[in-house]
Amino acid sequence: MHASAHLSPMMSNALVILGAAGIVIPLFARFRITPIIGFILVGLLVGPYGLGRMVADYPWLTHITISEPEGLEPFAEFGIILLLFTIGLELSFKRLWQLRKLVFGLGALEIMVIGALITAILYYTGQYWTGALALGLALAFSSTALVLPISGTTSAVGRAALSMLLFEDIMIVPVIFLLGALAPYADADGMAGLLSTLWQGLFVVLIMMVGGRLVLPRLFAQAARTKSPEIFLAASLLVVIGASLATTAVGLSPIVGALIAGLLIAETEYHSEVEGMMEPFKGLALGVFLLTVGMGIDFSMVWDNLGTIALAVVGVLLLKAVVTGVLLRFMGARRSTSVETGILMASPSETTLIVLTAATSAALVSREVGQFWQTVTAIGLTITPLLALLGKNLAGRMDPAPTLEEVDENPRAPHVVVIGLGRVGRLVAQMLARHEKAYIAIDSNADLVEDARRDGYVAIYGNAMRADVLNKMGIASAPAVILTMDEHVLAQQLVRKLRQQYPDLPIIARARDSVHAAELYRSGATTAVPETLESSLQLSEAALVDLGVPMGPVIASIHEKRDEMREKIQRGADLAEKPKLRTSTAEVAS
The missing domain is CATH 1.20.1530.20 (Na+/H+ antiporter like fold)
Incomplete structure (x- = not known):
């Protein structure tokens, strides 16, 4: 007689539970299905009203079902x-x-x-x-x-x-x-x-x-x-x-x-x-x-x-x-x-x-x-x-979207276009306003637009991927476009579209990391700012100042390092320095 025939009900139940937790639930998570739904569906499948009904005809199902x-x-x-x-x-x-x-x-x-x-x-x-x-x-x-x-x-x-x-x-x-x-x-x-x-x-x-x-x-x-x-x-x-x-x-x-x-x-x-x-x-x-x-x-x-x-x-x-x-x-x-x-x-x-x-x-x-x-x-x-x-x-479909005319009486006047009204977009808009640079922000989330307008931001609702929306915003005469959204693929598509339609338009884009920044540069971005790089530079600046290095040389070295990293990213190089694995300039450029 096989040893598995003596498997106790408790061990069999443990096998099913751990199988659900370790194998099935991660599979559901891969398809963005919550574990709550996953556990319910697994219970329905392996329970006495699911595969458990068939144990009498197929005894081997005992080890993957819970009949009691x-x-x-x-x-x-x-x-x-x-x-x-x-x-x-x-x-x-x-x-x-x-x-x-x-x-x-x-x-x-x-x-x-x-x-x-x-x-x-x-x-x-x-x-x-x-x-x-x-x-x-x-x-x-x-x-x-x-x-x-x-x-x-x-x-x-x-x-x-x-x-x-x-x-x-x-x-x-x-x-x-x-x-x-x-x-x-x-x-x-x-x-x-x-x-x-x-x-x-x-x-x-x-x-x-x-x-x-x-x-x-x-x-x-x-x-x-x-x-x-x-x-x-x-x-x-x-x-x-x-x-x-x-x-x-x-x-x-x-x-x-x-x-x-x-x-x-x-x-x-x-x-x-x-x-x-x-x-x-x-x-x-x-x-x-x-x-x-x-x-x-x-x-x-x-x-x-x-x-x-x-x-x-x-x-x-x-x-x-x-x-x-x-x-x-x-x-x-x-x-x-x-x-x-x-x-x-x-x-x-x-x-x-x-x-x-x-x-x-x-x-x-x-x-x-x-x-x-x-x-x-x-x-x-x-x-x-x-x-x-x-x-x-x-x-x-419920509330009419805010129109451009509601926020700007002269929509064709040159102004910076900020795409995205999350925390980064709001901060960018604040800095533009502080330096008296005209701007208009756009987002496809009506709640974010409403909250931003209530807080005094110049904002409209709309889909920046639509050409008619961009035209109404006067993007042809915009000094620059700043992309602040964190959607990886959407940012690339928008940069590529803007570069094709407006070859001379300065496009400054937010990037997650150096790899994303390199992709944005290839898509046509004028400047791509990786969040990981900026946080590292800010941390280095704070540490050097606290260690007693004068502010002037610190700022100069930070700018120099930023330019160096940006050049590497533009060439498609890896941001991380690997001294033991140096490659030639030709290899980096490729």
Whole structure:
């Protein structure tokens, strides 16, 4: 008998999990598919409703499938605990204060209105009030893990999304607390027992808050003095598990304890070290949880309830998009920002899965109902990137773009054209204005243009790749064009196009490094400025001055070195000096 026939279920499950984490997920990442979606799809494939169905006919599939997801539940629960712990570590009172109006205004309205509407709809369709409340709160959450990487945090859409997601992160505490308090009384009112659980839970949380501030700094200081990563990790896990057990003992969810532990450690100087220690474990444990979600999707159930599931997905997405968009308009956001943010925030969240799991474990909803809404949530998570694309396209058609005439009464007057309104473009525009050089900036991101105009920049919305837009900007008479965007390929294409149409136009372009700069020179740039070179020169200048070298010779040598490097780049040479591998001038020129 082959040795593989004796492979235990635990080893087989470990093989699948590590295979997903080490092989499949990087493959998804290569195609820019988030690991959250990747883990769900892998779970769906290898679970009992996927390839697991075929184990009886093909026994070898045992080693690449998981036929008993129940065995993963303890690991999945631990993954949820670690996720909530790291959310607590990431929450910052400084960030909350900076966005306090949006967070506690827009964020609070968003989750309360959406939660109340979904709760009411489910209640009137026959769901018991405790279950309807749990589902309403769960489905009101949006995905931090998917939304923020798509929107960023600097644009109008990103700031609005960040404020709502921050409030949702805060709301995890009372939501999980509420579910834990309702758990023993899911099928009855039982107000006496509910109040008992509440006061006991509050008492334990108060002890943790007071005791944690006194004990945790000393505990981690002792662990840090050992200079042993193992001791530090052990101390971190001790705090997480101890806090989780404390809240479990009084009838609350262990997630409450984990999140409070994270909040307490976030107030110490050791939070960065703890967060770094826990990150690999959190990612893998969360992956196990998402695998179990994918495994819980029954193809036959989806097919039998296709109409109901489709209606639920569309209903949740539509309700959340409309409510979020209306609230943003009410708060004064532009129409395009409201539409794009509303659609982006429409799908449920990985937090929804956590709350659904907690609600099912607490018997607030039946396992069948929980599985149904888990399926709806998994589908919503999977299509979030498509929703983002839809929102961006719709937003682009909403608000009329600022016209050139709105910002410049004499658009044909000679002025420098700055392409790109990010941090580099803004700084370039500031320096041009300081030296009284007329300029006009252009960007294809309407939010950046709006923010820049509000801050006093001369800016218009438009696509610089279009010849008609460039002509309207008076580029034929421009003293120079400055490209500040960081898109590698787009910059090359634009430089090549400008050089073909305007042979004598000075083109100054931002480059990532010397290789990119050489490509820009070949495309026709007059000057290409590699960021890596400039940062090195600035660092050298600061070091030499601090070492006592007079400023005059330092500046002269910096200029000399810059010219030398620029000449090398223009010849296509490698920026890095390699004394032992010197080549002839002919070789460098080639």
